[in-house]
Structure formats: structure tokens, C-alpha cells
Amino acid sequence: MMAGAGHEALLIEVAARYQQPAVLVALRAMLNQDPLDLFPAKFGAAPAFWTPHSWTRPRLASNGKALPDAALDALGAMLRFPQTEGVYAGLDQVRQACTPACLTAFAWELFCEWQEDGMDSKENWVFNALRVFGDDDVARKLTALIRSWPGAGQHARAVAGLDVLAAIGTDTAMLLLNGIAHRVKFKGLQESAREKIRQIAEARNMTAEELEDRIVPDLGLDDDGALLLDFGPRQFRVGFDETLKPYVRDQDGARLAELPKPKPGDDAELARAAAERYKLLKKDARAIAAQQVLRLEVAMCARRRWQTVVFNTFLAGHPLVRHLVQRLVWGVYVDGRLESCVRVDPDGGFTNAGDDAYALGTGDDVRIGVVHLLEMPAADVAAFGQLFADYELMQPFAQLGRDTYALTSAELASDRLQRWDGVVVPTGRVLGLTNRGWRRGRTQEHSYAWEFTKACDDGRLVELSITPGIMLTLTDEHDEQTLKQVSFGSTGRHGRVDKSAPLAALDPIAASELIRDLQWLGA
Template sequence: MSSDTGTGTTIENAAPGEIPGILADPPWEQAARRPKPAKPKEPEARVVDGLEPPPGLAVSWAPGQREKWAATKLYLSSSNDLDRLIDEYVADQRSMYPPTEASMFAGGPEDRIRPLLAEWRVRYVTPSFFRYLKPTVARYELEARDAMLHCAGIDAPAAGSALLPYLDAEVALLMADWMFRLKTAQDFTQAYFRQHGLDAVPFLVPDAVGKRRPPRRKATAALALVAEEHGLDAVVKAARVHGDEAADIVAEALSAGAPVADVQKKPAEGPPKPPKLPWLDVAALPRPVLRGSGRALPPAATANLVSLLALSSGDEPYEGLAEVFELCKPGSLAALAWAVFEAWRAAREPSRNGWVLAQLAWLGDDETVRRLTPVIRVWPGRSGHAKAVRGLEVLTAIGTDTALIHLDGIARKVKFTGLREAARRAIAGVAKARGLTSEQLADRLVPDFGLDAEGGLHLAYGPRGFRVAFDEQLRPLVTDDSGKLRKALPKPGVKDDPELAPAAHKRFAALKKDVRTIAADQVTRLETAMVTGRRWTPEEFRAYFAGHPLIWHIARRLVWLAGDRAFRIAEDRTLADVEDAAFTLPDAAEVGIAHPLHLGGRLGAWAEVFADYEITQPFPQLGRAVHALADGERGSSRLARFEGVTVPTGKVLGLTRHGWERGAPQDNGIEHEISLRVAGGRWVVIDLDPGIAVGAIDVFPEQTLRRVMIGTRSFAFGSEEGDRRFGELDSVTASELLATLTDLSTK
């Protein structure tokens, strides 16, 4: 019997004896054949139904807690702006930007805010919203309770800690529920019961001795936590406010010896059941192919494989699947994994299907990496930051050079700061595991793509052939057998070899795609190395630049330094000085890319050499503009010549492509600064007015550069002066900074 593998190729189905056992007889079918054990009858619990918790509301602060919350730093508008915001809020009673609204309630004038608290119900929240809840509680105590309950209802893990001082039945039972259900709420819920201790017991007892099982388990878990702190006898004594029988039931439950962690455990799970995947048409998926026979898994076995992938948890596939992966051809497994991923995306990425990304990590290959990377890059812009970070984990787990190249590309050049930082951390982790820095790892990640010693590739079509080389931007250049330059590699024709020509054309397409992926990053990386003064050993220089079949196309178009002596890589890969004499690289030299300031009076001579040889540079080096600080600027922490200039917001955002980082959003979701890290732990910070509106950059289309300052990272938004001096910068760093600021401020 034959089967369509889903790739348009018909392959014979595997024989029954070839199918891995876990796919031929999956766990749920084995379980169905086993006799079910008799379920032991649980003893009937003693209950006292109808008890009511004590009435009333109270606030009970831990020592120093209120003072600490009241001292939370607030980012507030001026008093006039606060009055205006309150007027707008009162006028239409609709939610404004959540952090603005929350800061207004936390820091606005009490006589105006207090009457509004009882009805305050924000409609949605953002991460920066929650910082204002605790100071609001410290200021208004019970008057803020209902508003805090509402916020906690929107996001319990983020807002629930604002309820810590409140001691009443509703809050105590909410805390018990969250402690039992939510892993993300463990810290503050356990802190609640430690803070209130025995005072919380009377609120928990009615549920702990009641008839309904879920509330009973949750309240008992909370009582057990209190008993750990204060002892069983003290808890039982506090429970007697509800009568001796209720206290005795509490004593029996807690004496059973189940600590809080055990009470929260789910009951032991039975045999697995095939998951329901309504968004996935399993019959349409490509079928994995066995290595040994070349036959495909039958439809039923493929369906069982997908079910076991879906049942996998965490970072490990279901037990027994490792053997399946070994028995199947990797490419066919990667095709299955990608088809599952595409079906999931087509269904609008239904939640609670984390296994879809996990199976890409287990089964994916380099083609998976090429397809997944563009998806990762756009996810954050579609409210998918968490998925994008998980995608980075997939690239890291696949771990091939291609995967790491794409991961490094995201770390260097993606517009979403959070994703870029996550990628940098991932690259740093891989580098550390190999005993390297991130930059050293990047040197080693550039593949040779099978290029020959001259940095090119011959593609045979049979009766004709073509040669591929690369220009200074690593763009492919195709020439035919006569040396004539062609616009592109032609498609195979009827006279070409029917096997060689399609294979060569396919190889060129993959080569072009992979080189295009790394080309811009490599040029940017080397320009950054010139600006930052990075150095290599002679061995590293030969291995990763002069001797590398791809990168040497860039390297030979630059002037290099060995100590204070400049040289270039000639067309035959020998080294030459400015007089075109042979240059010997000293064994102990530190090799770097020359900045024009390093060349001094030899700059013009080097420019003539490159002009004579018609060498086009990959980025401005010899013709690069240089700048210097004015005498009065060297001893200052400010660059006054750029202050007060108004520029388009888009130009400010463009700085992020050159290593600048946008500041954290402040009040109203406005980013008031953009900064650049320079050598010696210093930061150059531009104070922006009115600032960049997060998610709505067109709100303020222009920015005034209010202050341009230098200091340590401890100085930031709101500072009038930096704590360092611009004269501390080396001449290259100062020149590059001034060039950036000149370009920014020039219309």
C-alpha cells in the first residue's frame, strides 16, 4: 500500500513490523485494555454548613509597610495638568490612558480625588499601571479597597499584592483561592496569611468546614499555612469563634498532616488521552519517512505521533518519542513539524498549545530556522512578545550555525527592544557555554557556504557553467564561462543537464538567501568594530577575515591596523602597506579596523591607493567625516550646541539602529529620553520634549533636544547635569558621537 507523504511524492507505507511500538500501540490504547481498578470510597467528611464569616472591613498594616508604599516614587504631571486631567475624568467618566489615570488617583489633590475613589473602575491596564496602586492604598486605605479589588479582578498576579493590608472575608477568601490556583500569585498570597496570621482564621473557617469541596480545600490550605507559622493549637483556638464542632473539624483536617504544598497538588492523573486539536487536519499533514526502508508512516501512526507531541510537556518530548525521532529521516520530521506550525498559525495561534513551538525545537532544521525567523521578528508588533521569546528558545535549541546566525541577527537588528535584549541574552548564554564572548561567537558563526579558496562557487549546468562571486555588500555576481557578467543566474534550459542544472539553481537560491540574511549584519558588525576599537589576534584575523571565503570580500576593501601600522589585504590575499610593499603581520600584534583618526597624515595616501585599484568600501572608512569637541565642551557634561534643536521624531527613533536605546515609559506612557552606552560605563542621554508616545509615535511628530548629557547609568530622566565630562571620551568615540548628533540635528 502506498501513501502520499504530503509533499506531492507517493511513498509506500511502512509495514506493521517497521512502525515504532509507541506509534503502533499508543499509551491510551494500552490503558483501554487494562481493567480499571475499583475506586475506593472516600469517607464522608464532617461538615458544619451555614456558618458565616465575621462581618466588617479593616486595614491591618505590617510594620513599616504603609510608609514604604507611601514613599513609592511617582511620575506626576504638574498641578495644573492634574487639575485638567481630573476635570476631564469627571466630565465624561471614561478611562484615559491607564498609567495616567492611576497616577492621577495616587498623587492628585486629596480633596478632589477622595470623592472619586468609590466609583473608580479602570477599563484596561498596562504593566506601568500597577506601580501606582500601592501608594493609592497607603494614602486612602479603606476608601481605595473596592477599586483595588476591581484591578485585581483584571490581573490578579499583578494587582493582588495591593490588597495585602485589607483584612475581611472577601479578600481573605480571594487570597486563599489564588494561593491554591495561581502559581504566579504564591509570593503575595502566602505573604498575606503570614502578615495577618491568626486574625485571618475566622474568615476561613466557614469554608474549611463547609459542604462544598473546592472552597473547603482552598480554605484548609490557607489554614495549614497559618498553622505552620503559629502552631496547630493556636489556629484551632482561633477557630472556636465558630463553635467547638467547627474547631474540631479544623483540628482533624490539619492533623491529617498535609502541608500547604501537598494540599495544592492535583490528584494523580490517569492514562493519557488523545488531545482534541480542532484546528489541525492531521490527515493533511506530511508523513515522516523511516530511515531504514524509506517507507512512510501510515496515517494512523502519524496521527498518534502528533498526539504524543501534543501530550509532551515542558522542554522534553513524550517518553518514547526519542526513539521515533531516531528511526525517521530528519527532513521528513521537520516537514511535519512545520506543517503543524503553519496550521496553528492559520487558526490564529490558539492559546494553550505551547507544544507547537516545542516540537519545532525537537524536529526543526535549518529550513525551519529560515522560515521561523521572519515570524519571530514580527510577533512583538502583534502582541506576541512571549511567543517571540519562545521562538528564540526554538532557535537556540535547534542550535545549528544557521540557527545561531539568525539568532545573532535578531540580537543585532530588530526594532523591538524587548526581543532584541532577549536575543542578546540567548546569544550570550550560548557564547558563555563555549567559553567565548558574544562578539567572538559572532566571528565563528559566519559559514563558508562551500565557497572555494577564491571566495566563489562554480555551478555546473552540464554543457555550460557559471561562477558566483560577491561584491563589497556580499551581493552575488554571476559570470558565465566566458567571464561575461550576467544580471542573474539563468533558469535551467532544455539543453542543460536535467539533474545538474536544477540542483545548481536550487543551491544558488539557498546560497543567495543565506548570504542575504547575514550580509547587512556583517557589514554593520565590522563598522561597529571600527568605531568601538575592537581587536583580534593575528590567528583570528587570518581565520575569520583574510582567510574566510566569504568575509574576505568585505575585509579586502578595508584598511587594517596592526598596532599603529596600517595595511590592506591584496587581491591575492597577501598583505600590503600604503606603498604597496609586502607587509608582515607581527605575531604579537593586535589587529583592528582603522578609523580615519588612526591614519593621521597617511589618510590621503590610502585614499589614493583605493582609488587607483577602484576598491569600493562596504561602509564609509577613508572618506568618513571626523569631528572634534570644542575646547569648552571637553570639560562639560552638556553639549549645548545641539540643545534646543527640534527634529522629526522619526530621526530620533532612527538612532536605535546605531545602538541607542529608548528610555522607559514614564507618566502618560511617554519616553522622555534616548541614550547610548559608551566606554567606561558612561551613557550619553538626550532629554526629549515632549517625548515619544509609546504605541502612537505620530502623536508628537517632532522632538526638541532639551539636554544632551553624559554620565553614569545612575543619572537618568529628570537630571539637569551629568556626572561625567565629554572630554573623557577617546577621540574616535567623540567623533562618532558628534557625527551622529550633527546628522540628527541637520534638517
């Protein structure tokens, strides 16, 4: 481990202090050991559900030949090796030698057999096959199970599933992992997913928000954010609306309700492949859309800013996210001050409120962010509203037409917001606060949660109390919740408001968004 971390020279230096040649010889023998020889002397026998001869058989990429029975048994043995110190080198060789599709199918069928056999925790090595051979399709299917397992008392199994998503490591797998971190009804699983995202981000030397920028799949779209579906004589171009829902246009540019059925003159094979591609695209886009819309809205409320190069690469230039970016008004900030409001046109350029080209500065002091309505000059609000109407651009969330609010003078002097004390609201609506940047508070006896909290950008916290509370293992036990006080202050050790602070410390945007959330809650 130390040598692998770059400390081999130090190890040799320390060994030399013994002034015994045998010590250096032994150390070098250890460091030069063949990775294929690093396996346990004893490991478990194959379980009863190990019946690989009836599964999709791995095939060599070089000649398409299927692996013989003896090789399958060797593969099973390698999968049962502990992976505490990393993937066994032999599995990497298998992955390089065989076609990815057949290995993935083999791994999933092994996993399904384990499920059918009762998922004995002693045979959790089955996850190793998904870690090593899993792909985006495995990640999608596994995510559905991960989300359901805690409800069946299988929290540990769900956490092991998070490790598999992290090991698969594709953009789609990371996006699905991030989705669990942001939205799942089991708080313990959500916290585990958030910690996993934090670890991955830390390993890549970035923040969780920066990681989120980089893990959005492009879904195979071209540089213009479109996709051509080929039927042979006919082609259809895929676009996306303000919710990232895909649609198709025919060769004349007419928008169609759905991808047409093949005609007798079409190439049947191409048409079938195009239909499958569109079906998968719709499924993936649906999984991505809610996350990305929420991410940009939260970024607006939290006033997150991007460097120009990062914005152009991961937002305006991203094949999928660009469809949201082009439907929003962006602020150009210089030294933290709003210099201009702009929009991004289909070519990736910037235009101002007069629809004239805008030259974006490239200095280190320039940042770009989704501008909040309270920051925008009234003239820009009207001008961009007209531009978006002229171009028939619907916004992914309320920006130009956003409701804004302000605290009263009495509220500014208080540390509590009491407008909604005693208001009764549906429990489902309270749970919906998690889609607006709120988090459930720490669960207490009987897995009840009585608080929801929202972090402010200065490190302080807003806390909403409810009664009778929400039992997270049975969220429909109470149909309604009574809202209690809304507190504001510093964060305590249990993630609750500790030392209170006057609401006047909230900036106007944070105060407006807080009132807007509660107004929505009590609507």
C-alpha cells in the first residue's frame, strides 16, 4: 500500500538502516511480487446458486469464443476473493480479454440468482461482480433496488449497493448516486450517499457541487445538443423542452408527438435501433431532468457563481444541460458585483437584454451565475421577458416570474418567523420541502422527524418544527402536520439551530426564498 502511494524510495531507505542485505532482498521480493499471486490461501466454496453454465457465457473479444467450464469456475473463485485491498488483478485480465456486454450480462444473472436464493449476507461477494463488470444499465437496475431495500430492513445491503455505483464510476452511475444523496425517503441511506459523494469529490480534489457539474451524462448528443435518429430514407432530429423532455422533428422541421412507426420503405434494422435509442434516451433524460432543474434553481437561490471556463464547459457547452441554460437569464459578476444580465443563445454566445452580442470578460474576477429576480434591474426583467416570449422559450423554473417577499419590521427584529404557527398542511407537502433545498432533521424515538432545516450561505440555519412529526418508516401514518415556529441561528452539534440570531441577518434573497417556501407549504 505504501509503495503504491509513492513511498517506495522511503521504504528502501528505512530498510537500509538495518545494514542487513537480507532485509533489502526480502523487501524487494515483496514489492516485486506478481499481483496475480496476491490472493488468499483459503476462501469460500462456491454456493448452491453458482450455476454459471446456464447464464450468459463470457466470450473472448479476440475471437468470440466462449470461456470453457474450467474458466468459469476460476472466474467464480476470483470473484469470491476479498476486495479490501482492491480488485484482484485476474479480474482485470478477464475484463480486458472478454467483451463488456457478455461480462455485464453474466454479472447481472449471477446477482439475480443470489436474489432468488434469498440474498444471504455471507455471499455478498456477488456485489464484486457488479463492481467489476457493471455498466450504466446495471447501475439503473441496481439503483431501483437500493432505493427500496431500507424499507425492507436492508439498510446495510443498500449501502453496499452505493459502493457498487461508486465503483462502476460512469457519469450515469455517479448521477444516480447523487440522486440518492439528494432525494430518497430513508435519511440514513441519503446520508450514506452524501458521504460517498463527498469522498469521491475529495478524491478528485473538488467540492460536491463541482463534482455535480462534471457527472451529468451527455446521452450521446452531438455538440449542438441534438441527436439524429436514422430510419434510412427518413431521419428525425431529437430536441429537448424546458423540462429536458425529448421530442422529435421530421425532415421538414415539424414537431411530432412521438417518434413515428417504421414505414415499408424504411430500413427495418435502422428503424428498430433508432426506436430503442429513443426509448433509452427518454428514460435517462427523465432521471436526469429533475436533478438538473433543481440544481440550477438551488444555485440561483444560493447565488452560486462559476468561472467562465467552467461555465462554458459544463453548463453552456454541455450537450444536455445547455437546453436549460438557454432558457434562463444569467448574471455576469465582476468582483462580486452584478455587471450585466445576459442569456446564452443556441450557438453558445451571449446576448444582453437588447438581444445584442455581449463580450464576456475572461479575467479571474469574472463569474457567472443564475441571476435572482431581486437582483435584476426592472428594465432587464421586462426586456428579457419579451425576448423569451418572442423566442417562445419556457423557463425550467420560475425566474422572471418568480414571487418575491420581504420580512416585516417586527419579523426583522425577531429570531423567529411566526406567520405560519398552527397552520395545518398535508404531510406529503412537508416531505416535498426536500425538493426545495430543505433537509429532514435528525430522527428520534420511533424514527420520527420533527424538524426540517435549510442551510444559509453564511453557515447558519433555518429550522421549521412540525407536529405530530413524520415517521420515516411509515410516512403516511399522519396525513397532516401542524406547523410550529421557524427559528434562525447558528448550527448546533446535532444539525439544529443552537444559538439564535435575528432574522434581519438574512439577506433579502434568502428571506424571500424562505417565505416563498413556507407560502408554498401552506398554499
